[in-house]
Amino acid sequence: MLSLPFNVSQLLSQAGAMFPTGPMDIAFYAVAFIIIVTAILTVVVRNVLQSAVFLIFSFLVTAILYLLLHAEFVALAQVMVYVGGVVIFVVFTILLTSHLGEDAFNVRIPKIFAACTLSLAFAFVMIRCILPVKELATVTTTAPADYSSLHNFALRLLGYGADSFIIPFEVVSVLLLMTLICAITVARKGKGEK
């Protein structure tokens, strides 16, 4: 007789009591479901470009998730950065891969088993650790109403006060500038080359 370390039925009833069913929660379940489906399709589909398309859909739905959390600018930044990024990925895929449409990946069975085991174990650990946390379901929002609106967001990002982020912002800008200059240095031709 296999004895589990916890009572399954008790856990299920606990989970049923914990899952809220307000409109926003239902919206969250729908969005989360679509994220999971598109994420799985990204991995399962054999063509690199098709998986790029599904990746974009998954990022888009993640942006909707941010919108549900009233983080408008983060959602837009998600679309801006990732759709643009994946577009460039698509360009490079087309440029660098030959025979793109053909049978690209030949996944062998043992690998699938290993992957399934790993992901199932991961899912088990996540559910076991996260579901018992009561605050996840019952926590109320403590931020003021338009805490993450574009105006307040920008003021906090570029302000000088104790709760603002001007120094990290500047450091990140300098870092990006450095990478830009490095990329140009690598890409440009030397004097002798033709």
Add this chain to the structure above:
Amino acid sequence: MFTPSVTHPIGDFVRKLVPDAMGYVTPYLPQSVLEYIPAANSVVAFLINAVICIIAVCIVAIGNAPILIYMERKVCAHVQCRLGPMRLGWHGTIQTIADVLKMLFKEVYAPKGADKFIFYLAPMVVLIAPFLVLTLIPFDKNMVIANVPVGIPFIIAVNGFGILGILLGGWSSNNKYSLLGSLRSGAQMISYEISFAMILLFVVMVSGETNLLSITQGQEGTILDWWIFKIPVLGFIAFVLFFISSTAELNRAPFDIAEAEQELTGGYHTEYNGTAFAMFYLAEYINLVTTSSLATTCFLGGFYPPLIGVEAVDSVLMMVPGFVWFFAKVYFMIWCYMMVRWTFVRPRVDQLMDFEWKFLLPVNLVLLGLGGAYIVLFG
């Protein structure tokens, strides 16, 4: 808390019409949902309003396209000393409708060896951005569908879908010309998107608003209060730069190296026919409308009449409703795009990229700096 917002007068009208409709639905809804609904009839009004908004966007998008196709043919013909379509209807007005009907009745098929999924997905992806941008544009004081605080960042964000759709369509056609066309267009649009976004950010900077309606309302007054004239010289330079970079964004001549009939037969949509091709075409023309609307909103005073400060003339101009002015300005911009298209010659690919990276982008950066200086000194 879910509070449906119905900001339009038509929304209030709908709300009065459906006071009791919710009573039929309420017994079947779970208690947890009912707690969140503040006033039942406003939810129904909200839903009906959403349907009205969708229909309105479709009318603006699909209604403008045949007019623009007819206009393009006529402008092209008259620039080249021809007459254009003349036989069907008065001055060939029904010609476009006949062409659209013919296109819709054609069979849709993918070429052999094409990736069917991406091939049929690409035209839909191309249509995402223009429809989303149309919802943000204030056609009049009350005629804006989504009055969101993050208007300009939203436009910059969704613009990427146009590039994506063109790339996917070109690749999945299984045709070397299409692939070349789409790669060229991808490189071009990614580059010019930067200066396009920077000009929009310049407008955001000088007006201090990201909401398109607020940007328009900041230009109320005489013609000198429009952003193109309000900041001496800088506004006009910004407008010209916007015009150049948006022409490249639209893939229109003289920057149409993506299609370049002489070199690539038709570019990324060579293999498309019937409805799928019509969708690419539709996206192109809605993009023309949205870009012209953006130019109108950001530089030409949006829906405000061009007042000149003389009382007698102004009172006459004020009698014309705002959306008439808006569409008049939009069609003036479209006419400018068309004249540019049939007047200038196409640059080579490398000249085009040089122009963006070595001229437009530095000028844009300088312009942003000067705009900041203007705000500090005079703002």
